[in-house]
Amino acid sequence: MVKKIGRLSRNEKNEIYEEIHDFIDQFKKSNKTAEKKLNKLVNCPNYFGREFIASYLAKSPIANKLKSVMKKLLDSKEYPVRATALFFFYNYYASQPEKMIDIVSEYFDSIKWEAENIIDIFWKSNQKLMKKNMLKWIESPDERKRSLSFHGLENLCYHDPQFVLEFIEKIIDDESIEVQKKITHTIIQVARVKPAIVYPYIREWLVDADEKRQKTIWVSMTKLVNSLHGLGAKERSKDFVMLTKETIKNWKFEKNRKISKMGSQLSELLYSKKKYR
Numbered sequence: 001m002v003k004k005i006g007r008l009s010r011n012e013k014n015e016i017y018e019e020i021h022d023f024i025d026q027f028k029k030s031n032k033t034a035e036k037k038l039n040k041l042v043n044c045p046n047y048f049g050r051e052f053i054a055s056y057l058a059k060s061p062i063a064n065k066l067k068s069v070m071k072k073l074l075d076s077k078e079y080p081v082r083a084t085a086l087f088f089f090y091n092y093y094a095s096q097p098e099k100m101i102d103i104v105s106e107y108f109d110s111i112k113w114e115a116e117n118i119i120d121i122f123w124k125s126n127q128k129l130m131k132k133n134m135l136k137w138i139e140s141p142d143e144r145k146r147s148l149s150f151h152g153l154e155n156l157c158y159h160d161p162q163f164v165l166e167f168i169e170k171i172i173d174d175e176s177i178e179v180q181k182k183i184t185h186t187i188i189q190v191a192r193v194k195p196a197i198v199y200p201y202i203r204e205w206l207v208d209a210d211e212k213r214q215k216t217i218w219v220s221m222t223k224l225v226n227s228l229h230g231l232g233a234k235e236r237s238k239d240f241v242m243l244t245k246e247t248i249k250n251w252k253f254e255k256n257r258k259i260s261k262m263g264s265q266l267s268e269l270l271y272s273k274k275k276y277r
Helices: 010-029 031-042 047-058 063-073 079-092 097-107 112-125 127-137 143-148 161-171 177-193 195-207 211-226 238-252 257-275
Strands: none
Touching (some): 031 063, 047 079, 063 079, 097 112, 097 127, 112 127, 112 143, 127 143, 127 161, 238 257
16 A cells, blocks of 8 residues: 655555556556556555656556546546646656646646646756746736746746846736745845846836835845844855845935835844844
């Protein structure tokens, strides 16, 4: 019996392996008889088990014939079944990631956990593809889809912060609270590693900011200031510490009222934290 949580043991893998081969043998003889066994097989309670089953089936001799059956299972009432089916296509379309993005685009909300993992993997391995598609996703009327477009975007913070910031700029005034949370999280992530690039962008966003955008920037900046103190403070880079303080100091003396006001408020927060540490 496969446990619900945790990586598979050798015995559990062997157990699943035998079930897969029993199914494949039945499938070759009778598709209808095998379909019941398939439903039981893919309804695996273990995340790693679902990955294992899907990967094996997608590379099996019957993979092409299974494709239409697995497509139906993406709409199953059982979450593990939908998740295994999604992983099947992830492996089946390993050399055609654009097709996998189309499937994730359709089923992201009904198979959320696995969809997030696939998106995260694609941000690491297929960045050109993700840039093109996620820029479409942020224009979706579905706020959950717009929010999900940010998942894994921080993987670009080190080597392509420009794209990350331009991505944020396109959606910074989004009405969704969930999207705003993703925006602030991403601003914080990229600012910690590339402050010299990020702070000029934030300043420009603040110049013509309405009240909602000011709040987004304030939340991001206060978290960045707070990260200079307490747990993890010693791990912050010297550039981040120096440029954060320098930015706040310069903002205080800006002619633009929105910038100078935020600079003063951040300065008060920064040095009151120092005083009472």
